[in-house]
Amino acid sequence: MSSQPRCPHCRHFIYLDTLTCPNCEADLGFHIISRRFYGIRAGQTVIDGQTWHACSNRGWSCNWLVRDDAPAGRCFSCRLTRRRPEPDDTVAMEKLAKTEESKRRLVLQLADLGLPIVPWDVAPGGLGFDLISSLSHGERVTIGHANGIITLDLAESLDDRREALRVKLGEPYRTMLxxxxxxxxxxxxxxxxxxxxxxxxxxxxxGDERASYKDALSRHYSTGAPADWHTSFISEYATMHAWEDFAETFAHYLHITGTLETAAAIGIHLDASATNLRDIDVIPLESYEDEPVQRLLTDWEWMSQAFNRINRSMGFGDLYPFVIVPAVRTKLGFIHDVITRAPLTGEEQEALALPQTLERT
Structure with missing residues (x-):
């Protein structure tokens, strides 16, 4: 987001998942196109002469708004969900609400980066989500991606289950987002x-993504990552296959840009004298679209060190428990280039850009 979210009535700070202002108790809805919160009464509001309604999933904590002439009562993010638990499975639905919160944050970030989103029900291979629980009816759920559909196990929204898997797999970081x-x-x-x-x-x-994924999977879980994986990869899982290395690096690009954008929105910056090693202040940007990746990664190096120190002062582990080595910097540079310089024609941008998609649906 380009600015710090505030209540439109009292200007109190609010979080992206806020339904009701904690200060003035006004009911609020988030408008994805303007990136602003609006007060709602009787479940609706008027924006630029157009009526917008609360998402029909508001009872499950969705605070996004839906245009009056939309084909369904669900917001853009909720319509991207292809499968979800049965409504009478209230335990799974509670876990869905938390996962949908993370998904809305993801969709908003993709929009801020200018990435195209073609929904699964608009075109073959379009983006969609199957959000189901392995705790429901004994269904086996494998987290993954296939032909545009992302499958997540809602059971991982349980902190103890997710933490147990993190420890078992030797991961320093594991969240639904x-x-x-x-x-x-x-x-x-x-x-x-x-x-x-x-x-x-x-x-x-x-690496070559055409190499056998099945063989790579078997090798990874039988022998683990190479001993020197730290010199070329962002994580052990990234060593398994070229697909996973790309996806892991892409995820870290989103971690980095999302956190820096938040830091910029709330005005965090590091005074040069506080670092003892720089001559200029570290001032994160809301967007690095027009900046070289070196600026992005340099800002992140200093900001992540500061965030890690803050976490440690509270007795937590590092906020960002990773080391970006030169080989990974090069990979992140590639991700930066394909995201900020995606070769879309004007016609493709008009057809695929998220704001236009939102206005038409």
């Missing part, structure tokens, strides 16, 4: 790499 950012990386690898030159460069950096 992290899963979403990783899996959407698989989707965008096929969307953004549009020519042979881009694919050739991608294979040079990440």
């Amino acid at each position: 992290g899963h979403l950012r990783h899996e959407v990386g698989h989707y965008y690898q096929n969307v953004l790499l549009t020519d042979d030159e881009a694919w050739a460069r991608c294979r040079e950096l990440f």
Whole structure:
């Protein structure tokens, strides 16, 4: 988002998932196109002469607004969900509400980055989400991506279950938002790499994605990551296959840009004298679209160190428990290029850009 969200009535700070202002108790709805909150009465509001309604999933904590002439009563983010638990499975639906919150944050970030989103019900291979629980009816759920559809296990929204898996798999970080950012990386690898030159460069950096995934999976879980994985990869999981290396790096690009955007929106900056090693202040930007990746990663190096120190002062682990080595910096540079310089024609931008898609649906 380009600014800090505030209540339109009392100007009190609010979070992106806020339904009711904690200060003045006004009912609020989030308008994705303007990136602003509006007060709602009787479940609706008028924006620029157009009536907008609360999403029909507001009872499950969705605070987004839906245009009066939309084809359904669900907001754009909720309509991207292809499968979800049965309404009478209230336990799973509670977990869905938390996961949908992470998904809305993801969709908003994709919009801020200017990435195209073609919904699953608009075109074959379009983006969609199956959000189902392995705790419901004994259904087996495998987190992953296939043909534009991202599947998540809602059971992982349980802190103890997710933490147990994190420890078992030796991961320093595991969240539902992290899963979403990783899996959407698989989707965008096929969307953004549009020519042979881009694919050739991608294979040079990440490896050949045409290699057997089944064999790579078996090898990874039998022998683990190479001993020297730290010199070339952002995580152990990234070593498994070229697809996973791209998706892991893509996810980290979203981690970095999303956190820096938030830092910029609330006015965080580091005084040069506080670092002892710089001559200029570190001032994060709301967007790095027109900046070289070196500026992005330099800002992140200093800001992440500050965030890690803050976390440690509260007795938590590091906010960002990763080291970006030179090889990973190069990979992040590739991701930065394909995101900020996606080769879309004017016609494609008009057809695919999220704001236009939202206005038409």
